[in-house]
Amino acid sequence: MVDVPAGTYPLGRADGPSDQRPVHHVTMGAFRMDRTEVTNAAFAEYLNALGLKVNGSFEIGDIGRRNGPREVVSLLSEGWEGSGRYPIIALDDDQARIVLGDGRFAAAPGYADHPVAEATWAGARAYCLWRGADLPTEAQWEAAARGTDNRQYPWGDNAPDSSKLFVSGRSGVTGPVGVHPAGASQFGALDMAGSMAEWTLSLKRSYPYTHLDGREDPFRAGERVTRGGDYLYDRTPEKQTVSHRDGFSNAPGRGHRHIGFRCASR
Structure with a gap:
């Protein structure tokens, strides 16, 4: 895992899609997050x-x-x-x-170090709890990806390229985790753009974000936010930004070929 320090982090974009507005700030305690997606x-x-x-x-x-x-x-x-x-x-x-x-x-042979696909939201969370962790909230996820310097992509403000992320555009064609060090976030997390979109703990609700409105309640029904542009559907630079939160599908009760996850702990 990588360490994300306590602090106040920006969420969203003033000039982004409606689900990313308004830009606002969230204060959170220190936490740790998996360096790569679960394999x-x-x-x-x-x-x-x-x-x-x-x-x-x-x-x-x-x-x-x-x-x-x-x-x-x-x-x-x-x-x-x-x-x-x-x-x-x-x-x-x-x-x-x-x-x-x-x-x-x-x-399967040749896929041991590829990110796991087809885990439901409940399955992803069950795995994290088994490890003594949990799924990250979407605020934690964005803080780990965005860092303290308000970058547009996990690695900075330069446009995506193949040295920084994995995108194939072909169903089922995934890549191994952790092989794009140029795409690392400020805190050292890898594959936070491209590869898989990732489940978060958060219910899909509008901004501004607040954990007090029940969106982090794991027992409430509803779609869950996925973060990070994926290898298949989200190939445009706009959808690889750290603030992107409108995944191709967010149904929590199904597995998805383009959704994986990583765990966080306090």
Whole structure:
């Protein structure tokens, strides 16, 4: 993790889209944030730690389409009728890069250090809580990306290029985390533009931001804010800025090929 000091940080833009206005300031205590997005290997470790009753060996594409162990199907597959379980990751989607073999989960070959995709908002938060952390609020996320010098992008004010972020524009074509040091934020966080959009704790509500209006309540229903332009849909420089908060999709109960996450701790 990287350290983000206590202070007063700007949020939003005076000249940005309506959901980013007005520009205002938020005071927060010190916190820590993951240097990179959570990887497939790390999330597979979490799935194994859950102690699910897993029998046999089959491809993830088979989950939800066969009479496999209900514990796996109900937790890992979207749209399982009558399960009563909230999915944590949609491993039945062909964009997921975690496989199951010999009763254990593992990153698909060649994807261990790529950011995990298809985790639902609840699944992302469950992983962070398992680590003794939580999802960052969107104010924390922007502070970690923007720094104390009010930069436009995590790395500064220069326009995005391939040395600073990963953008492919092709579905499922992700890249490894942490390989663009030129794109680091002031505090050393990487991949805060490009790669995956990232879940935050915050409900999607208008500015000005205040944590007192219930937007940080994890038990309230509603879309959650994603931050950081992603590799697939948000390829324009405008959507790679630190203030961008209008992701392609924010549905918390589904996995998404373009949304990952990182954790924060106080």
